[in-house]
Structure formats: C-alpha cells, structure tokens
Amino acid sequence: MRSITREVSDLVNRGLDAHVRVAVTGLSTAGKTAFITSFVNQFLNISTHDNLPLLGAAQEGRLIGAKREPQTNLMVPRFAYDEAIEQLSQEVPNWPTPTRDVSEIRLAVKYRPKSKARKLISKTSTLHIDIVDYPGEWLLDLPLLEQDFDVWSETQSVALTDARKALAKQWLEAGTQLDLNAPANEAALQRVSELYTDYLLQCKQAGYHWVQPGRFVLPGDLKGAPVLQFFPVENVDLDSVVKGSNLDMLISRYKEYQTSVVKRFYKDYFSSFDRQIVLVDCLSPLNSGRESFQDMRFALEQIMQSYQYGRSSLLSRLFAPKIDKVLFAATKADHVTPEQHTPLVSLLQKMIHKVWQQAAFEHIDMQCMSIASIQATQAGHVYAEGKMKSVLKGTSMEGESMTVFPGSVPKSLPESSFWQKYRFDFTAFRPEPLADHQPLPHIRMDKVIEYVLGDKLR
Ligand SMILES: Nc1nc2c(ncn2[C@@H]2O[C@H](COP(=O)(O)OP(=O)(O)OP(=O)(O)O)[C@@H](O)[C@H]2O)c(=O)[nH]1
Ligand SMILES: [Mg+2]
Incomplete structure (x- = not known):
C-alpha cells in the first residue's frame, strides 16, 4: 500500500x-x-x-x-x-x-x-x-560532428565508387578548375556547390541511400542558403589555409553546417x-x-x-x-x-x-x-501448375486489377549468387x-x- x-x-x-x-x-x-x-x-x-x-x-x-x-x-x-x-x-x-x-x-x-x-x-x-x-537522411550527418573538413573530404573521396564517380563527373571537373587559394569568390563556390548537390541528388535518384550531407538533398527551409554551399576537396592541409581564400570559406561553411544544422537538429x-x-x-x-x-x-x-x-x-x-x-x-x-x-x-x-x-x-x-x-492488397490463393499458390490481388497505379506473386523474401542477407538468379517483382499498388x-x-x-x-x- x-x-x-x-x-x-x-x-x-x-x-x-x-x-x-x-x-x-x-x-x-x-x-x-x-x-x-x-x-x-x-x-x-x-x-x-x-x-x-x-x-x-x-x-x-x-x-x-x-x-x-x-x-x-x-x-x-x-x-x-x-x-x-x-x-x-x-x-x-x-x-x-x-x-x-x-x-x-x-x-x-x-x-x-x-x-x-x-x-x-x-x-x-x-x-x-x-x-x-x-527525414532519416538527417541522421546520416551525425558522423560529421566528429570530422574536421579534411577528414570529411577524405571520407567523401573514398566513397566515390566507379558508379558514383560517373555521376560526379561534372562536379569533379568544375572542382579541379577552381583555385582554392584564390580570394573567396562566392559566385564560383555557389556554381561548384550546385554541381555537387546535383551529384548527390543523382545518387539518390540512382537508388543510393548513403548520401551526405543529408540537408543537401532534403534542405527543408534552408534551400539556397550559403550554409548548404560547400563541397569536399582533396588533400586539404588545415595548417596552411590561406586566409580569405576559397578554401577558407569552404571550411567555415562546413563548420557552420556542423553547428547550426547538424548540432541544432540533435539539440532542438x-x-x-x-x-x-x-x-x-x-x-x-x-x-x-x-x-x-x-x-x-x-x-x-x-x-x-x-x-x-x-x-x-x-x-x-x-x-x-x-x-x-x-x-x-x-x-x-x-x-x-x-x-x-x-x-x-x-x-x-x-x-x-x-x-x-x-x-x-x-x-x-x-x-x-x-x-x-x-x-x-488482399492476399489469396490460386491453383496453378498442379498446386495452390498464395498470391496478392490489388489495383495497379494505372487502375488495372492485378493478381501477382511478387516473390519470396530472403530471410537473411543475400549472398552474391542470390543476385544473379533472383529478382523481386515489386509493383506499386494504388490504395483501395x-x-x-x-x-x-x-x-x-x-x-x-x-x-x-x-x-x-x-
Ligand atoms: N502498398 C503500400 N504502399 C505503401 C505503403 N506505405 C507507403 N507506400 C508506398 O510508398 C510511397 C511512399 O510513401 P510515403 O509515405 O510518401 O513515404 P515517405 O517516407 O513519407 O516519403 P518522403 O516523404 O517522400 O521521404 C507511397 O506513395 C506508396 O506508393 C503501404 O503501407 N502499402
Ligand atoms: Mg513523407
């Protein structure tokens, strides 16, 4: 009591x-x-x-x-x-x-x-x-809080697989033409940043989920803000940055992103x-x-x-x-x-x-x-090829009635041989x-x- x-x-x-x-x-x-x-x-x-x-x-x-x-x-x-x-x-x-x-x-x-x-x-x-x-994408930014600009740039360059590199072509080309030690030129930085953002958006479109910084692809109310205008560069030496240069500005924007975007999200x-x-x-x-x-x-x-x-x-x-x-x-x-x-x-x-x-x-x-x-969808059964099969019935996005067997889901992480013989048939359905x-x-x-x-x- x-x-x-x-x-x-x-x-x-x-x-x-x-x-x-x-x-x-x-x-x-x-x-x-x-x-x-x-x-x-x-x-x-x-x-x-x-x-x-x-x-x-x-x-x-x-x-x-x-x-x-x-x-x-x-x-x-x-x-x-x-x-x-x-x-x-x-x-x-x-x-x-x-x-x-x-x-x-x-x-x-x-x-x-x-x-x-x-x-x-x-x-x-x-x-x-x-x-x-x-958006879950915002949580992908957590590691940024522990990375300085040079380390973050390095992780971005390691992530450039061949497939990603192909999508990054325009950004990479524009990046090499920019003189990092020249006095900061906001318009030039904006141009390269746009190409970098474009690359990240293309990654998303191509079905990649690990895309960083998360706000670049889902900016919310920060769309167009300078805090979203930076990009990684190769071989940065943080000890020899020319004050007032393009690189200096990239680094300060990155820091601002860490503080007022990533940290703020976690705090607020x-x-x-x-x-x-x-x-x-x-x-x-x-x-x-x-x-x-x-x-x-x-x-x-x-x-x-x-x-x-x-x-x-x-x-x-x-x-x-x-x-x-x-x-x-x-x-x-x-x-x-x-x-x-x-x-x-x-x-x-x-x-x-x-x-x-x-x-x-x-x-x-x-x-x-x-x-x-x-x-x-509604689950049901059909009799085919001498046995009962479970199927789904639904309406396609175009409005056609469909009865499908989409395939079986592997119960553990698929091995590489799995992908050669297997395709999951995923069709979008219209809500009932x-x-x-x-x-x-x-x-x-x-x-x-x-x-x-x-x-x-x-
Ligand atoms: N069949 C079926 N489809 C679903 C269901 N939930 C979501 N979908 C499909 O998935 C699509 C995306 O769902 P949303 O709820 O918009 O997903 P979201 O995570 O809010 O997407 P964003 O806000 O664009 O990031 C929908 O348009 C549907 O086609 C579900 O319970 N059943
Ligand atoms: Mg949504």
Missing part, C-alpha cells in the same frame, strides 16, 4: 495527464507520411471501430476516444493529415504527396487507466501524443523525443539489386548510431538523449504474401544486427516488425477506395502502437 501511496503522490506531482513525443523517421519513400496518416487515423477511429484488436488498452475496452489538438511547438510545420486523407478518399484514391521536411501533429487519447495509482485519482486519463516526421529535436519509430522499405532495394541493397544496409547502420548513446558517445556528450524504445518496422508488407512476413522481419533484423546488440547493452529497448500502414467513415485498412498498426505506447496507456 505504501508504494501505491508513493506512486499516487508522484502522479499528482507530475500531473495526471501524460505527454509523449514519438518520432517517425526513415529514408525517402520509406513510408513515413503513409504511416503517420494511418497512426492518427487509427486513433481517431477507436471510439467507433474495432480497428486495433492487438492493442492491449483496446482489447480491455479502456480506450474512450481520441481527438486532434493544436501542436505546442509553433516553429514546426503541421503534418498534413487532412490533405493526406483527402487524397486517399478520392474516387480514384492517391497516395499522399511526398514530403521534404520535418512536420508535427498532436493527439489527445482519453482512456480508463488500469494502474491502481492512476485509478485512485481519476477514472479517466489523457495521453497527449506528439508525432514528429523527419532529437533530444526531445521519447520514442522512435524507424521505417525501412526493405523491398525496393531487393528489387533494384545488390548495390542498392548494400547501400541501404550501410545507411541503416549509420542511422542506428544515433541510438547508441552510451555514456562516452558523441550524443551523450552533447546532451542527454532520452529515447528508451526504438521500433524498426519493415513497411509495405502488403507487397508480399503473408507467409513472407516472417522472413521480411528476419531480413530486417539481420540488416541492423550489429548495432542492435550494442543498443540492447545500453538498455534501449528495440524491436523489429513488418507492417503495412495502409494496406493496398476508402469506404465512408471507415478507418484505413492496415497490417499490424495495432502491434506497433502497443509496443510504442502500450505502457503509457496503462
């Missing part, structure tokens, strides 16, 4: 209503916008539908209802929920428009508490949830997150081939470094990060038949295995799942028409919410 009394007084002190900041990230087209739209939509429908059967609080009949609230952080754009729902509700439904920047939306979820302490105080509690969407946003969801589209790189797959794996490992904040890590030295749970979700699971969901999770686990072990050691809880935020007032169809969004927020709804 004494412990309940203490718990009660704790709760009174902290206030009855709890608040949690959930961050959602992932590389471009991982499915962040679709995920947040579905996340909000599932909550808004809880009072009238049985749409989250695997969520404990819903199972126990303790969820009363949810509503949207004005966000408290007025410096961040609003997540375009209504626009997304409108696109999904059209006669010919559309996926929500791609986004480029950070955005935020706030929900209040009312529920009947289960915890004895909470129940003693009030019959109902409210959980305020901020959901923040930010990252440090405020309580829970993190990282979305990963494992299927598209399986479709595009070996190099794209390896590149995504490398990018994921880089991203995971942001969740390794042992006492000695860079992030802990900057501030006290507080994320205590990270969910890795393989998205678009409705692109494969249901028996492929387990191998899909297993593949994702293998992709992040190395860093996961370390996170577990540091008491950050991690889990992997496969999900479809907005389910666009949304019936009036029905929640968005999903696969395992309830499991996601249980993992991420279950303890907060007790």
